[in-house]
Amino acid sequence: MSLAGLFPIDKWNFKSQSILNNLPEDEYGYLCSNMLEHRYNKGEVIFREGAVASGIFFIKKGKVKKYQVDRTGSEQIIYVANSGELIGYHAILAEERYPDSAATLEDCTIAFISKEDFLSALEKSTVLPRRLLKTLSHEFAVLINSISIVTQRSVKERLAITLIVLREKFKEGITAGGEIMINVSRSDLANMVGTGEENIARFLTEFKLSGIISTHGRKICITDVKKLIGISGCGT
Incomplete structure (x- = not known):
């Protein structure tokens, strides 16, 4: 089922896939001419907070979590990036x-584009700067929406929103009418929602019943996305 007219998915989902979509062939070729492709196993770290930024990463296949770690060592997952981002x-x-x-949420194929190549392509491109500006504004x-739900919505509502967004992430490659399986650990789900695993387990049981x-x-x-949208309080 499409979320069109039911849930404002764009309020919760980045659009960085659009940065490279239909980029002029010569500009795309220049950007990617020296990129290095690498296969990552599930759970591998791609880069760490505070590390020197040596380049950007193009997710060709798979899903990646972006997160920060607090003083207690707990993760706060900010975003899940998908293929094409x-x-x-x-x-x-x-x-x-x-x-x-x-870090990867599953086995991934990711290409690395050096800082020098990215900045050079940005300087030469007529399209890329505008797309980046538009994407950054949307992000x-x-x-802002993500911050507001932490302060204004209950754990149950936040979990509903998170599951709806993840459903969009995991529907890629699924044929029409096929089951969309959200495959994330309970600890990762808790870190996305900003709560403990015990709360996640309790509400998942409630949703299941x-x-x-x-x-x-x-x-x-x-199995019933309309009911989940109702719980989220974000229906259109």
């Missing part, structure tokens, strides 16, 4: 170190 470019544009860490709005989700091991399938 770029990560790491904020630090390059700001001439700063990476502001967060990134700012998404982050209400017929809103089904579970297959750690995988979650949303």
